[in-house]
Amino acid sequence: MASPLDDKTRGIITACVPALEAHGLAITTEMYRRLLANPDIRDLFNMSHQKDGEQPRALALxxxxxARNIDNLGVMAGAVERIAEKHVGLNILPEHYPYVADALLGAIAHVLGDAATPEIMDAWGKAYWFLAEILIGREEQIYVxxxxxxxxxxxxxPFRVSRRVVESETVTSFELVPQDGRPVMRHVPGQYLSFRLDVPGHGAERRNYSISSAPGSASYRISVRRIDNGVVSDWLHDSVKEGTVLQVSAPAGDFTLGDPAPASIVFLSAGVGLTPFMSMLGALDASTARIPVRFVHTTRTPGTEAFGPAIRDLAARGMLRADIFYSRATPQAAQDATGVTLHAGRMTPAWLTQEIDRAATYYICGPDGFMRDTVATLKAAGVPDGHIRYEFFGSAADAALPGAA
Structure with a gap:
């Protein structure tokens, strides 16, 4: 167990908050420059988050x-769990932590210059290893x-792609079975898989994709949206065929359906953000318990709507109520034959506010802006924080999201 930080160290870290507010991004950018100079460490990262600056922004936040919560680290428990789950998915090990320590402390000294006194550097060394020991301990528990x-x-x-299914104009699903023919670990609905990929012309890449299938012991399914100029998504859509073998780590992630499930649930998604909800819906459909479920989804057009037939089947069987918003199309009717309600335009705060059930638990997944606005609307309407759950895409570089979490 990590030894508590002493009062002097915590005081110095707190005093560094203004410097981090002014120079945090410069420090993390320099840290990654140093860290990624090592090819063995660089291969652990999703490099697309480096190219667009998302990862340094997320780490700076x-x-x-x-630093802001160094005197009350209990509020960081959720963030620590998310980091530990992500590290396990990427197979981060204790021997990787010294590299990060050297890069971070070196970056602090480089950016702050003479202001980085020996006392400040000592305090940050202690603070880093305090957190690192917590993460290492939690990650070991998950590995075990x-x-x-x-x-x-x-x-x-190694997993083999056993089937490809085109779900929409932009989303394709890949069913994965283990090459060794043995069972797979039953995932918790909402978890993701991490992949170590070797993309021709680009080399090693790491990606996480939500599992979109119901829990089982034979296979997993992921559903991937093609991204404009996306190195990995283009490769998956264009080159990965049935029979392709991919390297996969065990399911991870803490954005999961509770057990037992909440009394009632509202799923709010945009774009490919519905993928973890398909796993949750599959588990709920297989359960003998029946709870009220509301499914609200925003997509561009009927052509980009993934899993439309599955949602309509669930609606026709009375398992859920569904609202689909088309941001770039106008539906021909307000409701289709299965009872799914169709809307033109995006879901608005005014619409969501009038539909709110304050007793429900809300699961939210989609682009950062969608999640930020949705979380703000729910909180403004009085939904308790404990009833609002959301999944970060990418590195959560939107300041409002980590802050709210």
């Missing part, structure tokens, strides 16, 4: 949040649980 679970594994395991 995380470091700032850590994965190894012990039926069908579980640690490290990278």
């Amino acid at each position: 995380a470091v700032l949040a850590y 649980s994965h190894a012990a679970a039926p069908g579980g594994w640690v490290g990278w395991r």
